[in-house]
Amino acid sequence: MFISCIMSSATERTLRAVRNYDARLPCGQGKIFLDGPDAYVLWVKDDEKFLYRFPNEDTVAKSLNPNNIYGTSCVDTDHCYDDTSLLLPKVGDNDAGKYRCRVHYQGSSSVDYVVNLQIVEATGTPKLFDERGEQIVTPYVGPLTLGSNLSMICEVVISEPPTTVVWLRNGVTVRRIVSDKPGILRERVDIVEASRDELDAHYQCTASNADVTDAMAASVVVKMYLPPLxxxxxxxxxxxxxxxxxxxxxxxxxxxxxxxxxxxxxxxxxxxxxxxxxxxxxxxxxxxxxxxxxxxxxxxxxxxxxxxxxxxxxxxxxxxxxxxHRPTCITADIRMVGITPGEEEEISCAVKSSEPPRQFKWTFPDQRSIFTSPTLVPGLTNTYTTTLTWVPTNSDIGRLECSTENEFGEQKELCLYNLVLSGAPTAPICRQVELPPSEDIQISCEPGWDGGSPQSFHLEVRNSLGEIVHRDANTSGNFTLPTDVSTTDNLTVTTFAQNSRGKSTEQSMPLRSTATYYQNDRRTTFWEQVLILSTVTGFAVISAAAGIYTIISRRRDQRRNRLEGLFHREPDFAQERAQGSVLECHQGSCQNLILSTCANVAIPVSSYDNLN
Structure with a gap:
């Protein structure tokens, strides 16, 4: 009697559920929070039959709330449900009736919520059609282009009103209508001058005549062809x-x-x-x-x-x-430069660079740096140079680096110098250039080390008495002797290099005049011809002699082989002597003769012919 008195004071409301579909009855009008571990929610039907309690053993085991404050974490009520609600699967006529939800709070009085549940028939599933009246059966519509139009119609068959039809775009209601009459309901939505916002827009038409059953729905996604932004x-x-x-x-x-x-x-x-x-x-x-x-x-x-x-x-x-490209050093080799501590020196550095270099950086062995400005070399494309002027010290002896950079980056291979104490240059290697007799004599010198300072090359021509008949000097090392010197015999050429620190050792060589060159050339040609002719003749004579000797030797061997098997009569020495013929004697038939006599017997070649 006490319980029924309390329950009679609860607020009631009537909700509808669709037959053969799941229904979820809410407890109250909003979210339910329990204020302690002893608080709970209890669902009963017709005030007699216990249906559900929250929290229960499953929810307690899953709870991570240290204060045991129970409640839903759901935000989207369309897809997530409060655990305090009551789920009725596939409801039928027997599920109609009164449902009570009692919330027992730990620190306050209990609250009851009563639901009168009615069971209704489902409304028809919505169907979508385009403006031509053709049903849209694909999950998308389009593709549309920018500025195009599209109309879609949602058709619903209403069997048990009232029925609510809603058009949603990306979850937001754009049209809503409620029909209180049975029949066919059509609701239209238009896309006018489609913009990029319509790309992948989700349009959904829902129809529902129940409160606690999910609505029937049909949806499409708008596809578009869009140019790049x-x-x-x-x-x-x-x-x-x-x-x-x-x-x-x-x-x-x-x-x-x-x-x-x-x-x-x-x-x-x-x-x-x-x-x-x-x-x-x-x-x-x-x-x-x-x-x-x-x-x-x-x-x-x-x-x-x-x-x-x-x-x-x-x-x-x-x-x-x-x-x-980045700057590249014009000289790939390490250049040796002579310096004198305390005296001003100059060094130039040149690079190839597609863009003007910003500045040049000189780095000394002690990591001291000096910066200089670049200068474009006149007449040369993308060639830049700079000059370092400074007074060296003993600490500068060693490796000096020159580098720069442009818009493409820093120079990868540095321009390198080896700073050494300056001195006299080394002797150049000179030679006489072989030219036709009609031209003047030329002397070409290959330079050695310059001693670290600019050097010049010197040439002196002396006669057989040691007197200087010609003298010349330049920085190239190439000399052309005048005609009167070129045609003179018995001359000697002396060459050396010289810089500000001294001069190299002198190198001398005999000078071949143009006349000597011409005569030697003719004489050499004649004797070469004589030598060749003599050599050929000698080879011919030797070959002929060898051939004759070979023929005679072969014939002699053949005759000896034949004589070995012949029968010989005893010679009649008296008769042969009387006839005045030469005594013929064969080694095998001279058994009764004195050995000295037989040894001196001459055997003419004709005898061999008679034997044959």
Missing amino acids: KVEIRLNNNLNFEVGQPRVVDCVVVGCVPTPTINWYIGGTLLKASAHKELHDGNYTVSSLTFTASKRDNKKWLSCRVHNAYLPTIYEDNVTLNVG
Whole structure:
């Protein structure tokens, strides 16, 4: 009696649920918070049947709240439900009735909420049609282009009013209508002069004639073909491309739908990129090109062209390339420079640079630095020089570095100098240049070390008496003797180098005059011919003698082989002597003769012929 008296004071409200669908009954009008571990929510039906308690064993085990303050963490009430609500799966007629939700607070009085649940038939599922009356059966509509129009109609069959039909765009209600009559309800929504905001817009039509059952819904997504909002080649404000150095260039395309085709061009020629990648991130498409510039690319346009396959226009961005190189030292070798501590010295440094260098930096062995200004060398392209003037000290002996930088970066290979104490130069290596007899004699000298100071080359021509008949000096080391000297015999040439610190040792060599050169040339030619003729004749004689000797030897060997097998009669010495013929004697038949007599017997060649 006490319980029923308290329950009778609770506020009641009537809610409807759709047959054969899940229903979720809320406890109260808003969010329920429990103020302690002993607080709880209790659901009963018709004040008799216990249905649900919160919190329960499952919720206690899952709770992470140190103060045991229970409540929903849901924000979107359309998709997330308070754990204090009551879920009725697939309701039927037996589920109709009165439901009571009692909230027992730990520090205050309990509160009751009563729900009278009614069961109704479901309204029809919404169907979507376009302005031509054709049903939209795909999950998207379009594609649309900028400025185009679109109308969509939501059709709902109402069986048990009242029924509410709502059009939502991205979750926001744009149209709402409530019908109290059964029949077919059509509700229209229009997209006028579509803008970029309509891209991927979610349109949903819902129909509901219940309070605690999810509404019937049909939805589509708007697709669009959009040109790019922006095409930009990003170089971080650095248009300088160093020759031979690869560099990554990005082309960023914003707002192009669908993903565009991106091509790179240099001076109107399509690039075959050594490395190319694309990144699609929502509304952005990035094409990265690894580009290695050459000198011929200077002042050419680098273009990024964007094409949407569904739109006719091509969009592009262009930049003008500034191609160059860092400063490079003109002299690759280490230059030896002689210095005298306490005396003023000058050293020049020259580089090739596509852009004017900023300044030159001279670094001494003790890491002391001096800066000088560059000067363009007149008549030479991209050649710059600078001069260092200073008074050296003993600490300057060693390696001196000269370097600079321009817009493309610092000089990689430094100009190097080896500072040594200055002295006299080394002797040059000189030789007489062989020329035709009709021309004057020339002497060419290859310089040695200059001693660290500018040097000059000296030439003296002396006759057989040691008298100087000609003297000359210059800085090139190349000399041409006058005609009267060139035609004189028995001359000697002496050469040496000299600088401010002294002179080198003298080198001497005999001078061949033009007349001597001509005679020697003719004599040499004649004797060469004689030598060749003699050599050929000698070889011919030797070859002929060897051939004759070989023939005779072969014939002699053949006859000896034949005589070995012949029958010989005993010679009649008396008869042979009487006839005055030469005694013929064979070694095998001279057995009865005195050995000395047989040894002196001459055997003519004709005898061998008779034997044959």
